[in-house]
Amino acid sequence: MSSNVTLPMSGQRAEQRASANRLIFISVLVATMGALAFGYDTGIIAGALPFMTLPADQGGLGLNAFTEGLVTSSLIVGAAFGSLGSGYVSDRFGRRIALRLLSLLFIAGALGTAMAPSVNTMVVARFLLGIAVGGGSATVPVFIAEIAGPARRGRLVSRNELMIVTGQLLAYVLSAVLAATLNIPGIWRYMLAIAMVPGILLLVGTFFVPPSPHWLAAKGRLDDAEDVLERLRGTKEEAQREMAEMKAQREQARKRPAVKDLLRQGWVIKLLLIGIGLGFTAQFTGVNAFMYYTPVILKSTGLGTNAALTATIGNGVVSVFATILGIWAIGRYGRRHLLMTGLVVVVSMQAALGGVMLFMPQNLVQSYTALACILIFLLFMQACIAPVYWLLMSELFxxxxxxxxxxxxxxxxxxxxxxxxxxxxVAIEAFGNATFFGFAVINVCSLLFVFFFLPETKGKSLEQIEKYMKREL
Incomplete structure (x- = not known):
């Protein structure tokens, strides 16, 4: 008799678990369309720049060193505003609504860059696109972290980084393919127009995912939060355990000071400074000097444009492989350990690249040795530093x-x-290849920052992390 009762119940639980896993898979896939757009938009500029520097009568925009840096960085400045503004929208209206609004900006920005008739218009369109990229970079990891649960948070949030580097690989491959097959003026416009596709997928997908249960609970919608948790966790018991933690956190929040007073508390300010320091650490590795300018670096060693674009595909392939490796490693090693390991190799490869570019004769050996330094750098950057950065941004605060x-x-x-x-x-023009030694020195300082100031968060729920930070900082 007992087996006749147990089997259907076991089957029902298995079906509930499978349904929950499907919903989480769909939610993560939809959310990471924002990361795919992020990756494509930041990666495609590497393939577009060599054609945008051509004179206007050859289909380009006639970029020089200054306007080249301006066009590239305008998206990134927009991203700074987008990530800041999306934090307010995300807290006020929910992660799902924020993603929906960002998808519209992805589409409009991609269309604007593809049709830009001048440098000024291109800068404005790239800035608009950057708002979407930055907003997605702040919202996507938080949304995934809040639907994932403690056991799977590290692996699922790291898929955000996987989709970023997949978008960059896609950009490099399409750049090389289009450059090799379409010998037409303004080919860079086709490269940029493709960026609308992930934006459209994100827009459609937001109508098929649930809201964040943590956001619902923070807004006092406890019944709605519990309903969503039951759909995401697969069992009522697991959902109720997590819900109990969220309710306890909400009760504690009632005793806390208002947001403006909370922001003045020492432990919160320290956390924010650590978060900002981690951003400095991630970016001053110099990773995006390689992601945006590898074709330019390789061309300086004597490679032609098409060969440099093809070689740059290696950046994307290594980045995707390294991120998959990082997803595996993040479940087994602490955040601090991975960051410090990555920074040691980053310092070594920046110094090695500086030596290769300064002291080796300009030939194919120099080209491929420089590319090897870049690829080893990216292997450890994308496996040990980038995914850990985005994971920490989703769980520190x-x-x-x-x-x-x-x-x-x-x-x-x-x-x-x-x-x-x-x-x-500009630095390459002014200081030459000694610039890479400058990156190495900066990264030594970053290594010391991580060693002395970054707390470990592995294995803790979001609520436990908050209690730990308040106590330790």
């Missing part, structure tokens, strides 16, 4: 101000990104 502080910290990260993107071609 207290629920009451998570959207605001995540948006603020990520906006500073984008300003650091813009600084690197704008200054790199």
């Amino acid at each position: 207290p629920m009451q101000v998570r959207g605001l502080l995540t948006g603020t910290a990520v906006s500073m990260q984008w300003l650091f990104n813009a600084t690197v993107a704008f200054s790199f071609p």
